[in-house]
Amino acid sequence: MIRALFSAASGMNAQQTNVENIANNIANANTAGFKARRAQFQDLLYQNMIQPGAAATQQTVVPTGLQLGLGTRAVSNEVLFTQGDFSQTENPLDLVIQGNGFFQVLQPSGQTAYTKSGTFHLNNTGQIVDPNGNLLDPPITIPQNALSITIGSDGTVSYTLPGQAAAQQAGQIQLANFANPSGLNSMGQNLFQQTDASGAPIIGPPGGQDGMGTLLQGYLEQSNVSIVQEFVNLIVSQRAYEANSKVVKAADEMYQQVNNLKQ
């Protein structure tokens, strides 16, 4: 009886985690470069009431035992690194990675963080920075009098100066990729951090031999959240929560009746 109560409670907990995850996805539906997460569940341990394979008689064994499960748990909510839609912005420092890879930015702490969001700006010294002011790594500086900035699909950044016909090269953007990107740690602000699960970054130029995607200038990658999918998940999750609460009620009523046996 206590088993049924706790199984149902674990189901309610899991669905709550699911709804929290869905809420965060929907809230970030308009966050450029946001990647949706999907909650994953597992069944918990089983209590063996009758051990399978136990001797039923001297000649025969119990073919299948009686195993009572103890509920469920949320095991992970992995990031889905599918490509989001592209929207044209005409801003020369808006970049999309078509394929694998992350931009590298240097945090004030000196640690490198990784992001899919390609919204970049220039700071007061002409360096390319992300919206939080973190420097793009490797750093690229554009002179203040530059007229136009061009970023090639291989990450080459060039600019033209007034009165000069030839473009000047400012550097090349390098991308990082991971063996297991789902293992990255979300830090907020669209930034990811390397962990033991993700492995060390593999760094290479866009479109190179390391399997990095190519860059597209003047576009932004929208979030890959599908609102329809999220709402469908929300309905399913809410109904599952309700079903589990009904089990709690049924178990409670059974308990009550047992208590009423003794008058």
Place this chain on the structure above:
Amino acid sequence: MDQISVLAAAGMQSRMQSLDLAANNLANSSTSGYKTDSEFYTLFASEAAGEDASGLPAVPMIQRQWTDFAQGLLEPTNNPLDFGISGKGFFVVQGPSGPLYTRNGNFRFSTSGAIVTSEGYPLLQENGQPLRANTAQPLEVSRAGEITQNGTSIGRIKLAEFPNPAGLNKFGANYFTNSNGPEPIDAAGAQIYQGKIEASNVSASHGAVRIVGLSRQFEMMQKAISLSNDMSKKAIEEVAKV
């Protein structure tokens, strides 16, 4: 104790276990690759119930559960490392103490490039070795389970089929073990769908009906015990009155 109470109490106890099973099913309605458990009732000849000439020799009890291996819905996730099986068969992964079988096709790359489950158990290919891939390259899985990268095959996913899956036991964490059954054969008819994951095959409506049924049966047996108590009480207090 009198027979009615013993019988009804045994019935109540087995309904409680049934509710445990139903609760676990409903709790796992969002667990990928989960398979519904149901119970088999049996009549258990008990000494307490009296095997003598009284004619009520058996109490109902749950003898064992059986798992409904029906196909779950293949939900699209667009994650290239989500594999859904359509048809009979299980993925074989290398567990800490022997092979484990699962229908939960949610995989990821380990840092060494092996395709692993969320516990880190490697997915096995047909020759029994873990599958390894170049993590920087996109990966394609054919319906037959052949994994290719850049047009080169890197192995074929092993699918195990159990002619009698009743020998499988639930291990928890979406795994099954085959501790006392015959060795599996290679699954012939199953297909693998990349970018899809098999949802739990728990039916919420069936579960709800089951719970209502269990509650009412439980109530009925509780009434039977009360009735039997009343009868005994009357027999003791009134019949014996002089």
